[in-house]
Each structure stands twice: as C-alpha cells, then as structure tokens.
Amino acid sequence: MAGIGFELRKILSRDSYTATLRAYLYAGLISSGPWVLSIISVMLIGVLSLGVVVPKVLVHQFLVSVTYLMAISLIFTGGLQLFFTRFISDRLFENQRDLILPNLVGILLIVTLASGVLSILLLGLLFDESFAYRLLVMSNFVVLCNLWMVIIFLSGMKAYNRILLVMLAGYSLMVLSAFLLRFLQMEGLLLALLIGHSSLLFLFLYDILREYPAKCLVAFDFLDRRKIFVSLLATGLCYNLGIWIDKFIFWFNPVTSSAVVGPLRASILYDLPIFLAYLAIIPGMAVFLVRIETDFAEWYERLYAAIRGGETLKHIGLLKEQMILSIRQGLLEICKVQGLTVILLFLLAPQLLQWLGISAYYLPLFYVDLVGVSIQVVFMALLNVFFYLDKRAIVLELCVLFVVLNAALTILSQYLGPSYFGYGFTLSLLICVLLGLHRLSRSLEDLEYETFMLAR
Known part of the structure; x- marks a missing residue:
C-alpha cells in the first residue's frame, strides 16, 4: 500500500481543510469503492428492470445470482489475494518491479483455469437452467475472480483520479447496458453485469501494464516454495468465509429462506438489512x-x-x-x-x-x-x-x-x-x-x- 500512503501524505502535507477532505474522499473511494459501487449498481439494475423484466421473479433471481457470484468468487480467491499481495510487496521491497506483471499474468491464467473448471462442474451438476444462463454465470464468475486479483494493485498505484474515473465509468456502463439489454430478460441483465466487470478488468489491466513494464509476458515465480506463505492462503480463505458464513447458514436453512433459482436460496428477512x-x-x-x-x-x-x-x-x-x-x-x-x-x-x-x-x-x-x-x-x-x-x-x-x-x-x-x-x-x-x-x-x-x- 506504499502508493496510496505516499499520495495521502502528499495531499495532507498541504495542511488545509480542502486537502484533508480530498485525502479522506480518495481513501474512502479506493478502500470501499468497488464494493459500494457494485452494491449500488446492482440495486439500480434491479430497480430499472422492474416492470420490464417480466415476471418480477426474474429480477429477484438475477439479484440472488449476483450475490452468490460475489460471495463464492471472494471466498475462492481470498487466499490468493493475500498470498499474491505479499509476493508483490516483497518484489517491490527488493526493487524487482519487472517481475510483477509477468507473475500477475501467470496467476490470472491459473485463476481463470481454476474458476472456469469449478464453475463448469457446479453449473453442470447442480443447475437445470438454460444454457445461456449457465454460460453467463460462468463468464461472470471467471471475470470476477480475475477482477479481485487485479484490484489488489489499486492501493499501490498513484493515478487515483484515473482509478476513480475507471470505476465510475465501469459501473455506469453496467447500469446503462442493463437498461438497454433488459428486454432480454435475466440473460440481458447478466450480460450487462459481464460487460461492466469486464470493462473494469481490462481497463485496470491496461493501467497495470503502464505502471509495471516487464521483460517477459508470463512467469510463475510466485509458485516457488520459498515464497509461498500457507498461512496467508488460509487467512484469506477464513476471512472471506467468515464474512459470508452467516449468510450461507440463513440461505440454506429452509425455515429462514426460500428457493430462488436452481439450488440457490435467499433469505429475504436477513439479506436486505445487512447489505x-x-x-x-x-x-x-x-x-x-x-x-x-x-x-x-x-x-x-x-x-x-x-x-x-x-x-x-x-x-x-x-x-x-x-x-x-x-x-x-x-x-x-x-x-x-x-x-x-x-x-x-x-x-x-x-x-x-x-x-x-x-x-x-x-x-x-x-x-x-x-x-x-x-x-x-x-x-x-x-x-x-x-x-x-x-x-x-x-x-x-x-x-x-x-x-x-x-x-x-x-x-x-x-x-x-x-x-x-x-x-x-x-x-x-x-x-x-x-x-x-x-x-x-x-x-x-x-x-x-x-x-x-x-x-x-
């Protein structure tokens, strides 16, 4: 997080109320922006779709599908996020910036393959929905898993105005796409979600390409046994599982939930207040x-x-x-x-x-x-x-x-x-x-x- 720390100190050194407000605004949006903007965007998509995506139950199915996508992708990549953050931090400390981008590409390849295989197995074995629904859910899951890995770089980059504009543009594109594609029913909303998150993923990757030039395209140095911290893998998994486990318990208790789409369940009583x-x-x-x-x-x-x-x-x-x-x-x-x-x-x-x-x-x-x-x-x-x-x-x-x-x-x-x-x-x-x-x-x-x- 050296990047954002340096930038915040520079802003606060101006010693004015405007500079202080700007520093806190940057910090709030960088730290919670992706999470908060995604909640607001998905809620907006749900509101815009009411009365157009018929029946209304399809909107509810979309919102529940997105919730599960967020939860499972965060739990699935939680350990890798912490583990890879440590790897990147060590390379920056050693001033080996040319190793960052190739290893990012390497871990994204592994995440893409693993998340793709997992989603194909789960969707193929547990879901009877249309092929379009399953394909879009799989695509969204893979993109989200990759996006969480890329987002760990945001606090280390100093182009905060661009980062905030990219987040705003990506989520605005998501909402606009949902408005234009809502005639395709739930598949249109899932496609809009995919368009929004994919745009964020590739725009952030473009910024990382500019920030960390490299001599080769792909590397797997992070798999070196001497650089693997098993405790970080377990910590990331447990932290994200801890955040979501109470929701899963409410979702899969028949008394506090109801079936929504395929094996996915939701608890109307519990979900809305906490989000x-x-x-x-x-x-x-x-x-x-x-x-x-x-x-x-x-x-x-x-x-x-x-x-x-x-x-x-x-x-x-x-x-x-x-x-x-x-x-x-x-x-x-x-x-x-x-x-x-x-x-x-x-x-x-x-x-x-x-x-x-x-x-x-x-x-x-x-x-x-x-x-x-x-x-x-x-x-x-x-x-x-x-x-x-x-x-x-x-x-x-x-x-x-x-x-x-x-x-x-x-x-x-x-x-x-x-x-x-x-x-x-x-x-x-x-x-x-x-x-x-x-x-x-x-x-x-x-x-x-x-x-x-x-x-x-």
Whole structure:
C-alpha cells in the first residue's frame, strides 16, 4: 500500500481543510469503492428492470445470482489475494518491479483455469437452467475472480483520479447496458453485469501494464516454495468465509429462506438489512486507510529503518512509543467516526427505510447489522496492523475464530428466534476485536525482543 500512503501524505502535507477532505474522499473511494459501487449498481439494475423484466421473479433471481457470484468468487480467491499481495510487496521491497506483471499474468491464467473448471462442474451438476444462463454465470464468475486479483494493485498505484474515473465509468456502463439489454430478460441483465466487470478488468489491466513494464509476458515465480506463505492462503480463505458464513447458514436453512433459482436460496428477512448496512462503512474505511497509511505507516517505517540502521535502543524505544500512539489514535478515530455514523443512521433509519419502500419490520435487524459492520472496520484495521508487524499466526487465529464464532452464534440465533437474528455476526466480530486488541498489546510489548531475535 506504499502508493496510496505516499499520495495521502502528499495531499495532507498541504495542511488545509480542502486537502484533508480530498485525502479522506480518495481513501474512502479506493478502500470501499468497488464494493459500494457494485452494491449500488446492482440495486439500480434491479430497480430499472422492474416492470420490464417480466415476471418480477426474474429480477429477484438475477439479484440472488449476483450475490452468490460475489460471495463464492471472494471466498475462492481470498487466499490468493493475500498470498499474491505479499509476493508483490516483497518484489517491490527488493526493487524487482519487472517481475510483477509477468507473475500477475501467470496467476490470472491459473485463476481463470481454476474458476472456469469449478464453475463448469457446479453449473453442470447442480443447475437445470438454460444454457445461456449457465454460460453467463460462468463468464461472470471467471471475470470476477480475475477482477479481485487485479484490484489488489489499486492501493499501490498513484493515478487515483484515473482509478476513480475507471470505476465510475465501469459501473455506469453496467447500469446503462442493463437498461438497454433488459428486454432480454435475466440473460440481458447478466450480460450487462459481464460487460461492466469486464470493462473494469481490462481497463485496470491496461493501467497495470503502464505502471509495471516487464521483460517477459508470463512467469510463475510466485509458485516457488520459498515464497509461498500457507498461512496467508488460509487467512484469506477464513476471512472471506467468515464474512459470508452467516449468510450461507440463513440461505440454506429452509425455515429462514426460500428457493430462488436452481439450488440457490435467499433469505429475504436477513439479506436486505445487512447489505444496506454495508453502505455505512465508507466513513470508517476512509479514516482507517488515512490513519493506517499515514501516521502509523510513517512511524513503522522510521522504527524499522532505525533497527536496520543500528540506532541506539533508547532511540528505537522512542520511535516505538510514537508508533504505538499512532495505532491508538488511529483506532480511536475510526471508532469515533464510525460511531457517529452509526448514531446518525440509527436516528435516520426509519425515514430511510420508508423512503426506500422497505418495511419497518427490518429496523431491529438493520440496527444490529449497522453495529456489526462498524465493528468489522475496526477488525480490518487490527488485521492490517498485524500484517505490518508480520504477525501472520495471530491474524490466522483471529480469522479462524471469526469463522467458528460466526457460524456457531448464527446457528444459535436461529434457535432463539427472529429477535436474535444478526447477533451472531455482530458478537463474533466483537469478540475477535477484543481478543485482537489483547494480542496487539502483548505483541507491542515484546516488539523489540521478537524483532532482534527473528533477525538473528
């Protein structure tokens, strides 16, 4: 993330309200833009299709198909995203920029082949829908898997105006295509989704081609056993599985869901509130990225430069204190901003749901989900700090715990009844955050000892 950290520091160095607002806007859109814009775009496609894509159930089938595409593609590529991010970071640290593009092409080839085979097997064995539907779902799945791998480069590139324009253009093209192709029913909407995400994929690839020139086209250096971190593969899988496992439990419980298309099920009661709640993470994500990538990252770099440079223990101790202070201030600021966002949405929620035409019956679950996704922002900030400190074992522990707790507490909430829905997701994150804070405190206390012992 050195690219966005450098750019944010440059913007904030101007020391004006306009520069600060610009920095937070960049950070919010880069960190949560693809996720938030995709939610808004798909919702817009659904609204535009009502009354044209007949019967109405086809629109619902499209929205559910997209949700499963997002969930399975993120879980499928989650481990590879973290693993490949580490590989790229190490090559940048070693100043071997010419290895980045060939290895990106190499991993995209593997992802394309693996996602294609997986989707063909699942669609062929479990679905009886039309060939066009299955072909479009497979194509969308392959494109999404590749897109998630490419998006990891966004925070390392400095052309933020272009990145934001590309995202806006891609999702606008998706909505426009859906409007023009909706006469083709659900297949037209899936084709629009494919057009939008494909345009994003190839435009981002074009930017990466310009940013990282190479001497060869394809390489598979990332498969070198010495460069494979199994813990990162497991962590990425568990983190994304943890995010989605409560949804899958609600989807495949016949009491809380209904069949939609093929084997795909959906829970009308559970799905809508949590997806709306995710739109509230933008302020917290902006603060998270600005604080972690400016204050903390700067003191982190100074601390380890001093260690590598053989500075005195007293000087190293002072830098460590400043780094710890930046972590505390960053987490506190995230809690303040996201807490204020939650309070405002608590007050505005009845009017907001009424304006969206959503029943007030969803309010209690929406409140719980708002708290849950806000805690998730803090959880992500903690994981990011642990990654900086190279505490991969702790991150894996927290992510495995998240999966187990979210699954167990969600199942328990289903036994307790609708009044407890959503608490599994929220409480699991709260427990993981509290444990993460404890682990972070212990890790920072032993930082000098572990650093010097590992360096021996």
